[in-house]
Amino acid sequence: MFAPSKLTQASRRQLALLQAARRWESTSGTKAPPAGGHLPSIATSAFLRQTRDSSLRTPGLRWADEDHAGPPSNALGGRETRKMNLYQAVRDAMSIALTKDDSAIVFGEDVAFGGVFRCTMGLAEEFGRERVFNTPLTEQGIAGFGIGVASMGQTAIAEIQFADYIYPAFDQLVNEAAKFRFRSGGQYSAGGLTVRCPTMSVGHGGLYHSQSPEGYFMGAAGLKLVIPRSPIQAKGLLLSAIRDPNPVIFMEPKILYRSSVEQVPIDDFEIPLGRAETLTQGSDLTLLTWGTPIYHCETALHMLANPPAPVAKHVPESLRKAKIELIDLRTILPWDVETVAESVNRTGRLVIVHEASKTGGVGGEISAEIQKRCFLKLDAPVKRVTGWDTPVPMQYEKFYIPDALRILDAMVETLSY
Amino acid sequence: MASLARIRSTLPRRVPLARAVQTSADSTKLAQDPSHSEPFTVRLHEDSFRAYKTEPPSLDVEVTKEGLLGMYKDMTTMRRMEQAADAMYKQKLIRGFCHLAIGQEAVSVGLERGITAEDKVITAYRCHPFAVLRGGTIAGVLGELLGRQIGMSNGKGGSMHIFTPTFFGGNGIVGAQVPVGAGLAFAQKYLEKPLATYALYGDGASNQGQVFEAYNMAKLWNLPCVFVCENNKYGMGTSAERSSSNTEYFTRGDKIPGIQANGMDVLAVMKAVQHTREWVTSGNGPILLEFVTYRYGGHSMSDPGTTYRTRDEIQKMRSTQDTIRGLGRYIEEWGLATEEDLKKIDKEAKAVVDAAVEEAKASPEPLEKDLWTDIYYKGTEPPFMRGREREEIHHY
Numbered sequence: 001m002f003a004p005s006k007l008t009q010a011s012r013r014q015l016a017l018l019q020a021a022r023r024w025e026s027t028s029g030t031k032a033p034p035a036g037g038h039l040p041s042i043a044t045s046a047f048l049r050q051t052r053d054s055s056l057r058t059p060g061l062r063w064a065d066e067d068h069a070g071p072p073s074n075a076l077g078g079r080e081t082r083k084m085n086l087y088q089a090v091r092d093a094m095s096i097a098l099t100k101d102d103s104a105i106v107f108g109e110d111v112a113f114g115g116v117f118r119c120t121m122g123l124a125e126e127f128g129r130e131r132v133f134n135t136p137l138t139e140q141g142i143a144g145f146g147i148g149v150a151s152m153g154q155t156a157i158a159e160i161q162f163a164d165y166i167y168p169a170f171d172q173l174v175n176e177a178a179k180f181r182f183r184s185g186g187q188y189s190a191g192g193l194t195v196r197c198p199t200m201s202v203g204h205g206g207l208y209h210s211q212s213p214e215g216y217f218m219g220a221a222g223l224k225l226v227i228p229r230s231p232i233q234a235k236g237l238l239l240s241a242i243r244d245p246n247p248v249i250f251m252e253p254k255i256l257y258r259s260s261v262e263q264v265p266i267d268d269f270e271i272p273l274g275r276a277e278t279l280t281q282g283s284d285l286t287l288l289t290w291g292t293p294i295y296h297c298e299t300a301l302h303m304l305a306n307p308p309a310p311v312a313k314h315v316p317e318s319l320r321k322a323k324i325e326l327i328d329l330r331t332i333l334p335w336d337v338e339t340v341a342e343s344v345n346r347t348g349r350l351v352i353v354h355e356a357s358k359t360g361g362v363g364g365e366i367s368a369e370i371q372k373r374c375f376l377k378l379d380a381p382v383k384r385v386t387g388w389d390t391p392v393p394m395q396y397e398k399f400y401i402p403d404a405l406r407i408l409d410a411m412v413e414t415l416s417y
Numbered sequence: 418m419a420s421l422a423r424i425r426s427t428l429p430r431r432v433p434l435a436r437a438v439q440t441s442a443d444s445t446k447l448a449q450d451p452s453h454s455e456p457f458t459v460r461l462h463e464d465s466f467r468a469y470k471t472e473p474p475s476l477d478v479e480v481t482k483e484g485l486l487g488m489y490k491d492m493t494t495m496r497r498m499e500q501a502a503d504a505m506y507k508q509k510l511i512r513g514f515c516h517l518a519i520g521q522e523a524v525s526v527g528l529e530r531g532i533t534a535e536d537k538v539i540t541a542y543r544c545h546p547f548a549v550l551r552g553g554t555i556a557g558v559l560g561e562l563l564g565r566q567i568g569m570s571n572g573k574g575g576s577m578h579i580f581t582p583t584f585f586g587g588n589g590i591v592g593a594q595v596p597v598g599a600g601l602a603f604a605q606k607y608l609e610k611p612l613a614t615y616a617l618y619g620d621g622a623s624n625q626g627q628v629f630e631a632y633n634m635a636k637l638w639n640l641p642c643v644f645v646c647e648n649n650k651y652g653m654g655t656s657a658e659r660s661s662s663n664t665e666y667f668t669r670g671d672k673i674p675g676i677q678a679n680g681m682d683v684l685a686v687m688k689a690v691q692h693t694r695e696w697v698t699s700g701n702g703p704i705l706l707e708f709v710t711y712r713y714g715g716h717s718m719s720d721p722g723t724t725y726r727t728r729d730e731i732q733k734m735r736s737t738q739d740t741i742r743g744l745g746r747y748i749e750e751w752g753l754a755t756e757e758d759l760k761k762i763d764k765e766a767k768a769v770v771d772a773a774v775e776e777a778k779a780s781p782e783p784l785e786k787d788l789w790t791d792i793y794y795k796g797t798e799p800p801f802m803r804g805r806e807r808e809e810i811h812h813y
Binding site: 140148152156176184187246 | 797
């Protein structure tokens, strides 16, 4: 057993220099690898599927244009993919929804001209301004209006411009949308409602364009809440969310809109809600996250296996071969307890990473449930790596978000507990 | 603020400058000889309506004997039903919250008579009569209040949560139903159905921000929505004058025109509803409709209703402006029925409600397993839900 290792300020500085050097190299076209070897980033992530074949073989992907009466067909011939970033994938999903469902409408602040993140670009021209239209700046009204439209049996796809602006709509979502089915004894529901909103930090968003409010909705049984990590995931999960007969809040990590790029199948497909996805198999520690931090975790996994020189002394040799199981939770409410508990029962250790602050964050709920279900199998306390209990600051956002170093530190601490 | 409060207290109470809408229940006059099977015309009191940025409805209302007697029966039955709920609440058979509409029957009955079976209605918590008139049953409403299987939401909603295919509740959050109503109206317009949506709220809810958000969207997109303010003069325990800088609720829509109507005369209500329905279904966009009405009881069962208004005021409304008595007077004066006939209707209404009370009481409570249903759509639930105690976990 090793004593918990803390990264010193000095080694952080060295690593930052290393990363800065790497950035400089990549722009100057120098090919020589940095001293510690290349660390993966979103641009080189192995979790992003860059070939047609790997894209079409995305686990859990279900073609929605097939006859499901028969056995699922694995025929991929004739299926095409196109390189898309996350906002293009989101747009593609809405385009399919609008094409196949005459009752579907898309509305929100500025969506008619494409939206601030370009997610609805061209939809108004393609489907008409009766179906894709701007609303006033009126979040509570947008949510209430969407619930009314959905309760008439229509498909309502609303956009809240930033997840930070969802708070005025909180009452409508929690009191009306979530409870409509229950309180009417199943007669009515807002099941046709999907509320999309960009979430998490973007590097310079400041206090009101960087928040991760998923935790506030955890008690709202009746709602579903989904956060995708990549273009393929965004398209498949969004189509599932739109067609799911329950109201769904769909939070899109805004920094991934442009930075995550994949080959995305152009046909209509869905990825099931309520299921986590295991991205790497492991037996020593379960690393659980969703959205943007997936890629910080990927970097951290490489740093653990092959630590760059400035941090190598803090990563004991014996831990470098540790097999880490990385899980993308994907659906935050209701979350996939079975998959996480099964994993932790095998690994005995759990580290949860999310951008929202620790107090009242989703990680608290998951820790409590896992410590109850896996109590006798746990070799270390469940560790949470989260934003600090402060607003997301403009100046020190880099230190607020759980970056690869903090995740590495948490893994080392948990593995050597 | 303290100094401001002192200044305010020395100011005289607001005196209405404009001629106020009158709220008597029996001022309508016969304009035509009532031939008992043919429709005939009556003329409302000239101060039955006021209008904002539009013309008031005409004062002539076409009625039939059957129609008037039907309204009398409906209003009587609704009052009996609310009285039965009151009694069962006081017997502790009904738990939770319960808001009665005794005194305001003209609004629900007049609304129902002025719209078609396919128009949509959504209101707040004072919803029991609307639920029955829009296709529900008395046993269904009382059963819901009692939390029984016979209830219109299978006993899972309780008061405030009652629905029919054209009645979207019954909503407990003050003002939240108003933007939902705008959404309903949008869907009707999108589906190109020539139907109106009536989104009701009280004078208390009229100060909620989202009400104005809904006004704006409805006018912006010209939705066929009638925003109905049931002004019963008190938002919970605060009078309209103490809560609203502008108590002329029909003028609060900015560019949206408004009608204020006597909400104590069921014929004025019906006429105002017909008029506004015609307005919104003719593509004129939304309109506001304010009914000046009065509730005899407290805001809810926990409010005696006498701490913020005098017993005299309530007594005066009951004895001089009662909506049921007003309609009864028309029927008698116009020779459509005798006092005995009306008493018979009242007796029948009581018998119908009494039978419904027994039917509702006999219905069992929801099964324990029903606690787990209707949270998510069947088949899309999470694998399990936690129950009341650590061992109680329901697996789907």
